[in-house]
Amino acid sequence: MRLLIRGNSQAVGKYIAEYIIDRINSFAPTASRPFVLGLPTGSSPLEIYKNLVEKFKAGDISFENVITFNMDEYVALPRDHPESYHTFMHKHFFSHINIPLKNVNILDGNALDLEAECIAYEAKIKAVGGIDLFLGGIGTDGHIAFNEPGSSLVSRTRVKTLTYETVVANSRFFGGNLEAVPKCALTVGVATILDAREIVIIATGAAKALAVKKCIEDGVNHMWTASCLQNHPCAMFVVDDDATLEMQVKTVKVGI
Numbered sequence: 001m002r003l004l005i006r007g008n009s010q011a012v013g014k015y016i017a018e019y020i021i022d023r024i025n026s027f028a029p030t031a032s033r034p035f036v037l038g039l040p041t042g043s044s045p046l047e048i049y050k051n052l053v054e055k056f057k058a059g060d061i062s063f064e065n066v067i068t069f070n071m072d073e074y075v076a077l078p079r080d081h082p083e084s085y086h087t088f089m090h091k092h093f094f095s096h097i098n099i100p101l102k103n104v105n106i107l108d109g110n111a112l113d114l115e116a117e118c119i120a121y122e123a124k125i126k127a128v129g130g131i132d133l134f135l136g137g138i139g140t141d142g143h144i145a146f147n148e149p150g151s152s153l154v155s156r157t158r159v160k161t162l163t164y165e166t167v168v169a170n171s172r173f174f175g176g177n178l179e180a181v182p183k184c185a186l187t188v189g190v191a192t193i194l195d196a197r198e199i200v201i202i203a204t205g206a207a208k209a210l211a212v213k214k215c216i217e218d219g220v221n222h223m224w225t226a227s228c229l230q231n232h233p234c235a236m237f238v239v240d241d242d243a244t245l246e247m248q249v250k251t252v253k254v255g256i
């Protein structure tokens with residue numbers, strides 16, 4: 001697993017956006033051989049989406065032959081709610097680029113049969129040949145997607161109850177009102193993420209420092225689910241200086 005450290009969140013966003021563009025362009029996707037990209041929501045990827053949109057507008061990248069799968073979605077939040085992940089993705093990314101809507105996949109948290117929805121999502125990922133690059137954020141408790149502490153490391157797409165810590169963290173998007181935050185979500189599993197050919201995780205800010213330390217310096221652990229990346233052949237954390245605050249200086253500092 002690689003660890004890349006940049007000075008601040010803007011530099012992290014720029015680096016990852018350029019990395020994704022490079023990956024897509026060198027893959028040279030076509031309609032019959034699309035590039036499959038896994039995507040997160042949250043505040044961490046905002047800078048990346050901003051950079052990707054700018055690069056699209058500058059003509060540096062096309063998303064015409066890119067298929068996306070989002071990591072997660074709240075259960076029972078109306079699709080057009082301002083805080084649904086459907087709304088987030090269209091507002092910050094999809095409505096500004098040339099991705100065909102048929103290529104966009106986001107779990108339906110209002111499906112009548114949630115379990116069937118999750119099974120179908122896994123099948124759809126498999127049908128397009130798997131995910132080439134899964135981009136993810138990380139929770140303050142080390143969760144990846146909505147794989148909360150204690151999630152099985154072989155988990156697949158499923159319904160997940162959110163922990164109190166996640167509900168509190170996400171209440172900032174709901175006017176600080178804990179009651180308004182959905183308590184359940186649909187999420188890809190840890191194993192779904194590990195199936196991707198490549199994984200890139202963003203972690204910025206001091207609030208993520210403990211999670212970064214636990215997931216990189218400690219062992220693989222179901223209580224810090226992003227630690228699963230240690231078992232992946234092509235995984236990378238891209239973090240800013242603040243996110244390294246809990247790490248061992250003597251191993252983080254690069255030799256002269």
Ligand SMILES: N[C@@H]1[C@@H](O)[C@H](O)[C@@H](COP(=O)(O)O)O[C@@H]1O
Pocket residue numbers: 040041042043044045071072136137138139140143144145146166
């Ligand atoms: N399900 C999402 C995760 O995918 C995301 O990584 C995490 C961190 O979000 P942020 O980037 O806003 O800190 O929040 C939510 O729980």
